[in-house]
Amino acid sequence: MSAARDAANHKENAPAQVEVCSVRVGQTLFGVPIAHILEIVGGARPQPVPLAPGFVGGLVHYRGDVLTTVSLRRLLGLTAKNGAQDILVLESAGGCFGLLVDSVGEVLTVSPADHEPTPATLDERRRALFAGAYKLKDTLLVMLDPERLDPRWLSAAQAGS
Amino acid sequence: MPCGLAVPEILARAGLAGAMDELTREFLIESQEGLDRMEHCLTELESHPEDTELLADIFRSVHTIKGTTGFLGYKRLEKLAHAGENLLGLLREGKLEATASIITGLLQLLDGLRSILKTIEAQDSEGDVDDAALIVRLEELQAADRARPGQSAQAPPAAPAESAGQNPLAAPAPENATPPAAPAAAIDSDTEKRPAATGSASESTLRVDVxxxxxxxxxxxxxxxxxxxxxxxxxxxxxxxxxxxxxxxxxxxxxxxxxxxRMQPVSNLFSKAPRLVRDLAQQLGRRVRLEVEGQDTELDKSLLEAIKDPLTHAVRNALDHGIEPPEARQAVGKNPEGTLKLRASHEGSHVIIEISDDGAGISVERVRRKAVERGLITAPRAARLGDRDLLQLIFVPGFSTAAAVTSISGRGVGMDVVRTNVEKIGGKVEIDSRIGSGTTLRLRIPLTLAIVPALLVRSLGQCFALPQGALTELVHVPPEQATSAIEWLEDAPLYRLRGRLLPLVFLDRLLMPGTENPRDAVRDSFIAVLDADGRRFGLVVDGLADPEEIVVKPLSAVLKDIGLYSGATVLGNGDLALILDPGAIAIRAGITLTDASDTGREEEEIAEASVVRAQEYLLVEAGGRSAAVPLDDVLRIEQIPLQRIEYFSQRPVLNFAGQLLPVEDAGGVLASAAAQQSADARVVVVVCRDGGRYVGIAVEHVLDVAAGGNLFHAGTGERASGVTLLKKRVTGVVDLRSVAALAAIEPTTDDRSDMVEAER
Structure with a gap:
């Protein structure tokens, strides 16, 4: 009986199902909560910024402003891709920035019941970027924490390490 | 244009007694901002009590409040600010140390000023609370160590007091020195205040949020x-x-x-001048006629805002220091009524604002004396400076020629505020003064803030924008000249621009340190000659595109931190270009000012010309010792194969551009190079000139070019010859007259060909 009540409580307290936008980088499927996404820009060609920190993917023109992008590939230590890429325009506490990904997939609805914390075996730098993973039917969806992807946070983290 | 004088009349008739005039409202907003900044600075000051920048900033905030209050007629505020300013003045001059109790006192001053401002905002009057306790406290603090640390003054009264009930608008235009806050006699576009009856002007315009x-x-x-x-x-x-x-x-x-x-006519700005001039004239006992010209000239709104302060300061200065009292004017046969002229005009992509008076002018001698007195410049240097350069000194922080400190000006903040503010928006300030006939201050303001003329350059296969402001000229180096036109002192590339060596910075190497050594690259390149705050250098780029007016977009903090870019812009074709910051590039590349020990940048700029000519040395190394060759004597620096050195009656000579050049080898450089016995041994020869004679000095390395200082014999004050202080180290100077190789040559009259003939 108490187990049933726990379950009920759980249902009440736990956030309802989460909508995430799935993106692909390399072999991995990542998810970004759609609440943080302002816009998806396809086929952008970021302008490189010499001497910028490694994670910076370049600049893109976005709505009259110049947007700094973070390359997820570079963050994960993969080789950067040339040519057009998709960009998620994200909003964080520090303002807007772009996230460069290989391709943007569909919007998925995931349930908190399928959520697992980030495995402790992952190296620390990556673990900081991830907010756990959702078990999908045939694959894993690694959640990204938009706040942690903010260039300001990243450069602070870089300076700290 | 509607007649401005109608506004107060209408207001008075409509009985809008409580309405606060535009001037007061603006004053409140500005003062709040000033106090916010002051608070921030004060807290910073606690951890860096030595920071003079902070003190100057705080001082300026209080000074601005005091200045504006003076003519708005808020006596209580003025008194309090004045007391604070006296204390801050001592701090700024270093006569007092910013101890904790002083900072506490200043914070109390801040609160006091805030509470008065709050009262003014709520009741349109200062209230009648007595600040005597706080003022006494501030005066006590001025007495340095005698201030009792334990005693903290009563907190300034919160001033919820009843308004004195004065109705400033009902009062007739006062003739006394400090009029109460009457509405500005200015034209203002404040439509909400204006009854609909004023006519069509208010109906056809509306306010839009910036x-x-x-x-x-x-x-x-x-x-x-x-x-x-x-x-x-x-x-x-x-x-x-x-x-x-x-x-x-x-x-x-x-x-x-x-x-x-976004453009507004400067009349919005000039319209504030009549009242300012009238009130100041009354306070100072001057008779002044104001002439305004070019009111229709338009300027971007934000720029107009930015030059409001400088203009007020300039007007204040012109009345206080420029225009003499009527009697003094009469005595020298001038019209007792002085003239102050405000003039706005277009000049290319700039708007020029001129503030000229027909007053006494600035005495160059007094500027010289004052500058030395205040320790802004050393006496010998002051003696060397020309009149124009001396005039520039009045823009140095802490300079003031006023004999007395008045409540209007005379603390020497005025002019440096003017320059700081104008330069912040990319403008320039020029001053012109003639003794007896007046002073003209010229503010050169760019048309818009967001759009700057820039030259687009290419490097690393992408476009960069270079602001035209720093650009002085462009030099094209065709590929066939690439190796000969760019000379190398070890790893430092140089270009000989009209006889003077210009240090070069390769943009691609700077931005991407791993790129190929440009020394061997044969390609088309361009040198953009830049002058960034007195740092002169050439930026080498791969290509040029057309100059373009670019719209400056801010960069995110992460990219700003790189420190080389001041922004980004979107080009016509949709591409982005980073805007390069010439000053930052110069610093990053190690381009130094000629005399880095100077404190004021102005001084450096002024001093630069003389230092560069007289005291720059080429630092060389020969035979394990370093020596300095006066740069003026250096003609060329050549790296040549050892085989090219020939011997003529056992003296090494070099066939240099068709002439025979004796080579001095005191350091045994040639011998040690020969000892290597390698076929491609090279030596560096510095070609020098001493009057009509030429000599080559064989050296191992050319180390650097640096400014040297004089060294004096202890006790005698006599200049030590043959040595110089170079990079803080005593270095021997090569005296060409005593170079052995030269002695072998018959001193020829002056002609080079004679010398060569003789050698042949």
Missing amino acids: ALLNRMMNLVGELVLTRNQVLQATAGDPGMTQLSRRLDMVTADLRESVMKA
Whole structure:
């Protein structure tokens, strides 16, 4: 009986199902909560910024402003891709920035019941970027924490390490 | 233009007694900002009590409040600010140390000022609370160590007091020295205050939030880019030609309209001058006529805001220091009534604002004396400076020629505020003064803040924008000259520009440290000669594109931290270009000012010319010792194969550009190079000139070019010859007259060919 009540409580307290936008980088499927996404820009060609920190993917023109992008590939230590890429325009506490990904997939609805914390075996730098993973039917969806992807946070983290 | 004088009349008639005039409202907003800044600085000051920048900033905030209050007639505020300013003045001059109790006192001053401002905002009067306790406290603090640390003054009264009930608007125009806050006699566009009856002017205009205009400007920028892309995409489609052409026209029109919407006539600014001049004239006992010209000249709104302060300071200075009292004017046969002229005009992409008076002018001698007295410049240097350079000294922080400290000006903040503010928006200040006939201050303001003329350069396969302001000239180096035109002192590339060596910075190497050594590269390149705050250098780029007016977009903090870019811009074709910051590049590349020990930048600039000519040395190493060759004597630096050195009656000579050049080898450089016995041994020869004679000095390395200082014999004050202080180290100077190789040559009259003939 108490187990049933726990379950009920759980249902009440736990956030309802989460909508995430799935993106692909390399072999991995990542998810970004759609609440943080302002816009998806396809086929952008970021302008490189010499001497910028490694994670910076370049600049893109976005709505009259110049947007700094973070390359997820570079963050994960993969080789950067040339040519057009998709960009998620994200909003964080520090303002807007772009996230460069290989391709943007569909919007998925995931349930908190399928959520697992980030495995402790992952190296620390990556673990900081991830907010756990959702078990999908045939694959894993690694959640990204938009706040942690903010260039300001990243450069602070870089300076700290 | 509606007549400005009508406004107070209408207000008085309509009985809008409580309405606060525009001037007061602006004063409140500005003062609040000033106090916010002051608070921030004070807290910083606690951890860096030595920081003079902070003190100057705090001082300026209080000074500005005091200055404005003076003519608005808020006596209580003025008194309090004056007391604070006296204390801050001592701190700024270093006569007092910013101890904790002083900072506490200053914070109390801050609270006191805030509470008065609050009262003014709420009741349109200062209230009648007595600040005596706080003022006494501030005066006590001035007495340095005697201030009792334990005693903290009573907290300044919160001043919820009843308003004195004075009705400033009902009062007739006062003739006394400090009029109460009457509405500005100025034209203002404040339509809400104006009854509808004023007529069509208020109906055909409306107020728009500047933020909205900024947003419109951004959107138009985006539209322009989209248009460009549409035009490119539809270029081949005859059906679309008509439509895209129309889109093109409409976009251009729209852009112009939005830009125009941000422009305001300078009359908005000048309209504040009459009252300012009148009140100041009354306080100072001057008779002044104000002439205004070019009121219709338009300027971007934000720029207009930015030059408001400098203009007020300039007017204040002109009245206080420029125009003499009527009696003094009469005594020298001038019209007892002085003239102050405000003039605005266009000049290219700038607007020029001139503030000229027909007053006493600035005494160059007094400036010289004062500058030395205040320790801004050393006496010998002051003696060397020309009149024009001396005049520039009045812009140095802490300079003031006023004999007495008055409540109007005379603390020497005025002019440095003027320059700081104008330079912040990319403008320039010039001053011209003639003893007896007056002073003209010229503010050169760019038309808009957001759009700057820039040269687009190419490097690393991408475009960068270089602001035209720092650009002095462009030099093209064709590939066949690439190796000969650019000379190398070890790893430092140099270009000989009209006889003077210009240090070069390769943009690609700077931005991407791993790129190929440009020394061996044979390619087309361009040198942009830049002058960034007195740091002169050439930036080598791969290509140039057309100059373009670019719209500056801010960069995110992460990219700003790189320190080389001041922003980014979107080019006509939709590409982005980073805007290079010439000053930062110079610093990053190690381009130094000629005399880095100087404190004021002004001084450096002034001093630069003389130092460069007289005291620059080429630092060389020969035979394990370093020596300095006066740069003026150096003609060329050549790296030559050892085989080219020939021997003529056992003296090494070099066939140099068709002439025989004796080579001095005191350091045994040639011998040690020969000892290596390698076929491609090279030696560095510094070619020098001593009057009509030439000599080569064989050296191992050329180390650097540096400014040297004089060294004096202890006790005698006599200059030590043959040595110099170079990079803080004593270095021997090569005296060409005593070079052995030269002694072998018969001193020829002056002709080079004679010398060569003789050698032959």
